[in-house]
Amino acid sequence: MSDKQPVRRRSQAKRANSEAVQNEYQPYVDAEWGFVNHWYPALFSNELGEGDVEGIQIAGIQIVLRRANGKVYALKDQCIHRGVRLSAKPMCFNKETISCWYHGFTFNLESGNLDTIVGNPDDPLIGNTNLTTYPVEEVAGLIFVFVRSDDYPDEDVPPLSEDLPLRFPENSDRFPHPLWPASPSLLDESVVALGIHRTGEANWRIACENGFDNAHILVHKDNTIVQANNWVLPLGIRPASEDCITVFDDAGGPKGMMQWLFTDRWEPILENKTLDVKVEGLNSRLYRTSVIMPGVLLVENWPEEGIAQYEWYVPITDDTYEYWEVLVKHCPTSESEEQFTYRFDTVFQPLALRGFNDCDLHAREAMQDFYADGTGWQKEQLVETDISAIMWRKLASRHNRGIAPPPPGAQGRDKASSIRLRNVSEGKSPGYYVEKIDDLNNFNRTSVRQKGR
Amino acid sequence: MPVVSCHFTDGASFEVDADSGESFLEVALRHGVPIRNQCRSGTCLSCLGRYAAGSGPLSPRPGRPSSLLPVDKEQGKALCCVSEVTSEGDIYFDYPSDEAGPSEAKCFIDSIEWIASDAVKLTVELADGDWLDFRSGQYVEIAVPDSSRCRSYSMCTAPNDLPQLAFMVRILAGGLMSEYLTTIAKPDDVLTLRGPFGGFAWSGSRSAPQLFIAGGTGLSPICSILHEIRNVAGAKPPMTLSLGCATPEALLAPDYLRLLESWMPTLSLRLSAEFGDVEGAVMRGNALTAIDFSAVTPQTEAYVCGPEGLINAATKKLVEVGVPATNIYYERFVASGAT
Ligand SMILES: Cc1cc2nc3c(=O)[nH]c(=O)nc-3n(C[C@H](O)[C@H](O)[C@H](O)COP(=O)(O)OP(=O)(O)OC[C@H]3O[C@@H](n4cnc5c(N)ncnc54)[C@H](O)[C@@H]3O)c2cc1C
Ligand code: FES
Ligand code: FES
Ligand SMILES: [Fe+2]
Numbered sequence: 001m002s003d004k005q006p007v008r009r010r011s012q013a014k015r016a017n018s019e020a021v022q023n024e025y026q027p028y029v030d031a032e033w034g035f036v037n038h039w040y041p042a043l044f045s046n047e048l049g050e051g052d053v054e055g056i057q058i059a060g061i062q063i064v065l066r067r068a069n070g071k072v073y074a075l076k077d078q079c080i081h082r083g084v085r086l087s088a089k090p091m092c093f094n095k096e097t098i099s100c101w102y103h104g105f106t107f108n109l110e111s112g113n114l115d116t117i118v119g120n121p122d123d124p125l126i127g128n129t130n131l132t133t134y135p136v137e138e139v140a141g142l143i144f145v146f147v148r149s150d151d152y153p154d155e156d157v158p159p160l161s162e163d164l165p166l167r168f169p170e171n172s173d174r175f176p177h178p179l180w181p182a183s184p185s186l187l188d189e190s191v192v193a194l195g196i197h198r199t200g201e202a203n204w205r206i207a208c209e210n211g212f213d214n215a216h217i218l219v220h221k222d223n224t225i226v227q228a229n230n231w232v233l234p235l236g237i238r239p240a241s242e243d244c245i246t247v248f249d250d251a252g253g254p255k256g257m258m259q260w261l262f263t264d265r266w267e268p269i270l271e272n273k274t275l276d277v278k279v280e281g282l283n284s285r286l287y288r289t290s291v292i293m294p295g296v297l298l299v300e301n302w303p304e305e306g307i308a309q310y311e312w313y314v315p316i317t318d319d320t321y322e323y324w325e326v327l328v329k330h331c332p333t334s335e336s337e338e339q340f341t342y343r344f345d346t347v348f349q350p351l352a353l354r355g356f357n358d359c360d361l362h363a364r365e366a367m368q369d370f371y372a373d374g375t376g377w378q379k380e381q382l383v384e385t386d387i388s389a390i391m392w393r394k395l396a397s398r399h400n401r402g403i404a405p406p407p408p409g410a411q412g413r414d415k416a417s418s419i420r421l422r423n424v425s426e427g428k429s430p431g432y433y434v435e436k437i438d439d440l441n442n443f444n445r446t447s448v449r450q451k452g453r
Numbered sequence: 454m455p456v457v458s459c460h461f462t463d464g465a466s467f468e469v470d471a472d473s474g475e476s477f478l479e480v481a482l483r484h485g486v487p488i489r490n491q492c493r494s495g496t497c498l499s500c501l502g503r504y505a506a507g508s509g510p511l512s513p514r515p516g517r518p519s520s521l522l523p524v525d526k527e528q529g530k531a532l533c534c535v536s537e538v539t540s541e542g543d544i545y546f547d548y549p550s551d552e553a554g555p556s557e558a559k560c561f562i563d564s565i566e567w568i569a570s571d572a573v574k575l576t577v578e579l580a581d582g583d584w585l586d587f588r589s590g591q592y593v594e595i596a597v598p599d600s601s602r603c604r605s606y607s608m609c610t611a612p613n614d615l616p617q618l619a620f621m622v623r624i625l626a627g628g629l630m631s632e633y634l635t636t637i638a639k640p641d642d643v644l645t646l647r648g649p650f651g652g653f654a655w656s657g658s659r660s661a662p663q664l665f666i667a668g669g670t671g672l673s674p675i676c677s678i679l680h681e682i683r684n685v686a687g688a689k690p691p692m693t694l695s696l697g698c699a700t701p702e703a704l705l706a707p708d709y710l711r712l713l714e715s716w717m718p719t720l721s722l723r724l725s726a727e728f729g730d731v732e733g734a735v736m737r738g739n740a741l742t743a744i745d746f747s748a749v750t751p752q753t754e755a756y757v758c759g760p761e762g763l764i765n766a767a768t769k770k771l772v773e774v775g776v777p778a779t780n781i782y783y784e785r786f787v788a789s790g791a792t
């Protein structure tokens with residue numbers, strides 16, 4: 001650099017950020033876009049039929065899923081040529097590949113290799129480059145994808161069970177509970193999983209921390225399902241012992257923490273004399289929560305005996321997450337499966353997953369602005385019930401397999417892009433799925449002008 | 454005249470006709486061979502080359518000191534700048550021929566904070582339009598403002614922290630850079646960097662146990678390597694970091710190191726002090742006595758950075774417990790003195 005040129009600072013914004021105080025759980029604070037190199041649910045199995053192609057986004061990484069000969073494949077949904085999303089207009093000439101609809105770069109589903117280019121089959125690039133692929137597991141009607149950074153080695157991909165809650169009865173001795181000796185697991189045989197997923201407008205961490213916040217059950221006080229069943233749901237549950245939470249982080253196993261709720265390690269608060277507020281319910285509704293990397297909630301014995309509720313708060317961008325709620329139950333007979341399905345449709349989905357948990361979506365959204373610019377993590381004033389959130393933040397700082405960088409060239413990085421603004425003006429909010437091109441002959445704009453007629 | 458063939462990792466090779474009596478580095482550079490270099494005095498290891506076997510076309514020039522250990526020479530390592538050609542043969546360099554060499558960059562001081570009784574952390578940000586790539590473990594020269602002198606400092610940050618860089622600097626009474634940093638420098642002042650230099654870098658092995666031995670600000674390049682390992686995708690190797698300082702108060706950023714330990718499940722930390730009131734997790738002794746060498750396996754890769762004495766003692770001890778010399782990497786903070 002010549003001395004004659006003025007020496008100037010870079011943009012001030014960047015500097016303010018890097019001057020942020022180093023925090024005990026700084027890696028968690030840095031994980032605005034989520035953690036990578038973890039297993040996340042991507043779709044329900046029935047959302048991806050034979051031959052179907054869908055595009056989604058997790059932790060800022062665009063992913064295209066395709067089912068061919070029954071098997072689900074996941075590849076980076078960003079063409080290596082010019083960055084086009086393959087899923088925007090799926091083009092597949094056979095069961096082994098997926099082609100980009102723009103210039104025909106054709107990728108092997110299994111390896112991601114550039115197998116050919118539709119209109120340029122002798123190009124030297126063919127065979128010498130590839131798209132990142134993502135390992136896929138399909139269990140109990142859910143498609144899980146190992147969302148990884150481009151250089152994460154195949155041989156280091158952990159089994160799905162490392163990113164799912166503890167299983168029972170193998171952990172019943174360590175984490176006993178007399179009322180539910182063995183909660184069902186997604187990985188069990190004869191298990192049925194029914195659920196929903198949708199997009200919430202908040203950072204994934206805000207959503208996740210809400211899931212196991214023992215003071216927040218106050219927001220559920222007036223929920224229909226609580227009042228209709230006369231449930232005793234405390235006003236809050238406060239930690240009453242130094243071992244109220246147990247961290248588990250065995251090598252090769254899930255990394256998470258168990259909250260010993262409704263034991264003498266936690267004290268349920270049923271009355272506040274200052275305010276003259278009392279819980280009026282009659283029927284106890286006991287449950288226990290644990291949270292596991294990369295942000296999986298297990299609520300045992302909820303919303304009914306013999307059922308476990310799983311939740312994921314899968315980061316899409318830094319201000320949207322895909323909220324998954326899945327109820328898991330052992331149904332050894334087709335009769336019991338039918339009963340569970342009926343009850344899911346008539347009670348659990350409308351009153352629990354929607355009604356009860358919809359007020360959680362409200363609460364998470366209400367926190368978002370406070371944390372959005374990063375200052376909330378420093379300004380928040382915590383109380384003893386927040387022990388759960390802080391332990392989780394520390395645990396996540398230690399056991400994450402990678403912090404997702406703000407994604408280069410992905411949807412939602414630029415909050416004011418013209419495409420985003422147009423979509424919003426057309427009534428489509430930023431979400432989880434790719435915006436597919438349904439009519440190539442029609443770029444539907446209201447302001448077409450013509451002349452010469 | 455004997456012909457020497459220089460080979461680079463990108464497959465490029467260059468032939469050099471040379472006579473003895475002149476530094477091989479000088480001759481090779483004249484022939485356009487891109488051998489890394491900096492000090493040209495046998496110290497910094499930038500111009501390190503290897504022979505296929507124990508000996509090769511170069512011999513040490515009489516009367517020129519070099520920082521190679523006897524075992525390095527047995528294994529056929531040579532420093533081009535203090536060697537001369539004595540026969541025909543091949544020499545290999547562990548980097549590509551087309552890599553950009555050292556460059557100059559301006560930066561702004563972000564902060565200077567005390568991190569121990571006799572050390573500061575200097576944090577800078579590259580100026581708009583300036584850039585300086587490096588590998589974790591390398592160092593740069595910083596020009597001392599209003600003087601004609603430069604001082605060498607190893608980054609304690611990783612390449613993906615760019616455009617920010619930081620250095621852990623020991624403050625010496627009466628030292629030129631030390632005085633500048635503690636009495637004159639302030640945020641937003643401009644400094645000039647030149648680099649990167651040095652071959653002290655992470656091997657990239659994610660399976661071999663990694664042992665880091667640091668004395669004082671020798672911690673700086675090791676911190677950089679730890680950050681790189683934290684950022685790398687995939688399973689992490691088992692790591693031990695042993696930092697020794699004179700007194701507990703001189704231990705560098707111990708709280709930050711404990712945080713790193715809590716964020717890296719495969720890292721274990723040993724802190725030791727030779728003198729003063731030792732308590733808590735700090736052990737009495739030095740970076741070497743704090744290590745349980747019975748647990749050190751021959752697969753271990755060791756990184757040593759600190760005073761001369763520590764490097765020599767560590768190398769001796771590591772070789773004794775069966776760690777091959779090729780697995781031992783070190784960086785010396787040679788005193789700048791009156792130059
Ligand atoms: C490759 C390399 C990397 C280095 N990296 C670092 C680093 O990361 N952090 C760091 O703090 N230093 C590092 N150094 C040392 C650094 O370059 C300077 O030598 C040191 O900071 C002193 O500079 P000064 O201008 O303050 O003192 P000077 O004005 O150079 O010296 C003042 C007095 O101290 C003596 N002295 C100089 N250097 C040393 C020394 N290293 N040990 C003991 N006495 C000395 C001198 O002989 C003189 O009497 C590195 C050196 C090299 C060669
Ligand atoms: S952008 Fe995909 S083929 Fe050109
Ligand atoms: S250039 Fe040869 S040792 Fe520094
Ligand atoms: Fe809730």
